[in-house]
Amino acid sequence: MSFSLDRPETLMFMGGITALAAISVEIVVPATGIVARYFDLPEARGASLVGVYFLSYGTGQIFWGLYSDAFGRRIALLLSLAGFALASLACALAPSFEWLLIGRCAQGAMAGAPVTARAMVRDATSGAESARIMTLLGAILTVTTLFAPVLGSGFLILFSWRVIFLALMLLALVFLIYSYVALTPTNERCRRERFSLRFLRQATQYLPGNQQFLVPTLIGGFIFGGYASLGAVGAITAEEQYCISPGSFGALFTIAVLANVSGSLFASRLLRRINLRAVGTLSMAILAVLTIIHVVIAQAQPSLQLFWVTICIYVFVFGMTLPTTMAASLEPAGEMPAFAASVFGACIMGMAFLGAVTASRLYDGDHQAISLTMAPFGAAAVMVAVAGRVLGRPASPYP
Numbered sequence: 001m002s003f004s005l006d007r008p009e010t011l012m013f014m015g016g017i018t019a020l021a022a023i024s025v026e027i028v029v030p031a032t033g034i035v036a037r038y039f040d041l042p043e044a045r046g047a048s049l050v051g052v053y054f055l056s057y058g059t060g061q062i063f064w065g066l067y068s069d070a071f072g073r074r075i076a077l078l079l080s081l082a083g084f085a086l087a088s089l090a091c092a093l094a095p096s097f098e099w100l101l102i103g104r105c106a107q108g109a110m111a112g113a114p115v116t117a118r119a120m121v122r123d124a125t126s127g128a129e130s131a132r133i134m135t136l137l138g139a140i141l142t143v144t145t146l147f148a149p150v151l152g153s154g155f156l157i158l159f160s161w162r163v164i165f166l167a168l169m170l171l172a173l174v175f176l177i178y179s180y181v182a183l184t185p186t187n188e189r190c191r192r193e194r195f196s197l198r199f200l201r202q203a204t205q206y207l208p209g210n211q212q213f214l215v216p217t218l219i220g221g222f223i224f225g226g227y228a229s230l231g232a233v234g235a236i237t238a239e240e241q242y243c244i245s246p247g248s249f250g251a252l253f254t255i256a257v258l259a260n261v262s263g264s265l266f267a268s269r270l271l272r273r274i275n276l277r278a279v280g281t282l283s284m285a286i287l288a289v290l291t292i293i294h295v296v297i298a299q300a301q302p303s304l305q306l307f308w309v310t311i312c313i314y315v316f317v318f319g320m321t322l323p324t325t326m327a328a329s330l331e332p333a334g335e336m337p338a339f340a341a342s343v344f345g346a347c348i349m350g351m352a353f354l355g356a357v358t359a360s361r362l363y364d365g366d367h368q369a370i371s372l373t374m375a376p377f378g379a380a381a382v383m384v385a386v387a388g389r390v391l392g393r394p395a396s397p398y399p
Contacts, residue, residue: 011133011136011137013182014137018113018117018138018141020111023171024107025053027148030153031046031156031164034161035049036097039097052101053105054108054349055108056106058345061112061342061345063112064342065119065339065342065343067338068112073116077117080112084172085173087109088168092163107168116338119338119341121137122327122341128276131323131328134326134327135319135324137323142264146257152164211388213340216325216326217329217343219321219385222377223317224351226378227314227315229356229358233369240365256308262316263317264319264320279320287314287321290374291374293310294375297310298368298371311370326344358373
């Protein structure tokens with residue numbers, strides 16, 4: 001498949017398909033309670049629209065990783081986008097809540113575009129350049145997910161919840177048409193043997209045992225786990241500890257999102273001047289200091305301003321680290337970058353779930369739950385990085 005990451009429109013397209021799975025979650029969040037009431041169900045049932053999607057997405061990306069490596073990026077992208085569009089239409093036309101859940105499950109299973117996009121970056125670039133592109137895609141992803149809930153709320157006000165799924169269908173169709181027209185086919189080698197249980201078993205034995213893959217994956221996962229605490233209890237902490245209304249929390253969260261984008265763009269600029277290893281060292285040094293600060297903050301009664309500054313610094317480091325660890329983890333993937341990207345994605349999703357559960361269990365009405373989650377998860381990321389440096393090859397990016 002022929003494409004150039006130097007073209008702005010291609011970069012925007014890559015950022016869009018990378019963000020498609022996240023947009024599909026964020027745009028539906030404002031509608032969960034409304035959908036449940038529409039089908040005469042308790043509002044809490046609406047949350048399953050998010051949970052079912054995450055579950056099917058986590059397992060589906062393994063399939064698309066294998067398929068993309070075996071049959072090529074373009075065909076995987078076309079099939080996944082077409083399937084996603086059809087699943088979105090099924091959601092929009094769902095006659096019952098059960099059918100809507102089936103449609104959401106299909107949406108998640110067909111969301112193979114992000115995995116394929118990361119593999120395409122790895123195909124075209126490597127090392128610091130790959131990490132730089134990943135940071136730009138991460139910034140695009142963050143910005144789009146910031147506006148997705150607002151867009152979802154607008155559809156609810158002007159139309160109905162079904163229009164949200166029609167909008168997702170149209171978005172997938174736009175990406176599908178661009179993929180068909182702009183990504184010209186080449187003589188990609190078909191390797192059917194890679195789409196088999198035997199290859200899956202061999203690959204799953206190779207990747208976890210490869211330190212150059214394992215170390216950045218664990219670092220990315222642990223820092224994602226700390227970040228997930230903000231999504232789990234951030235709004236309720238701001239409301240109960242600092243008397244911030246749910247509406248006003250949106251402004252606070254926007255500041256955190258901007259910190260995330262700033263971290264990604266900062267890493268991108270650094271990678272033009274220094275190598276990936278140096279960027280990893282800087283981010284882990286900041287995270288080590290921040291971990292200590294969160295331990296202290298957890299034992300104190302900080303003002304909202306001080307508490308949110310520490311949150312934003314963590315999110316800034318998260319923005320620096322996640323795309324660079326992703327790029328580093330794909331370096332040893334050889335000829336199976338899509339599968340490696342899918343394993344990386346599954347691992348960080350698992351860590352995010354663990355971080356969210358940890359924060360929810362620790363929450364008792366004050367700010368401590370977030371700090372007591374970010375501190376150990378951040379410390380674990382630093383310790384993995386240090387261990388990787390001590391035991392790993394000098395030339396590897398994060399180890």
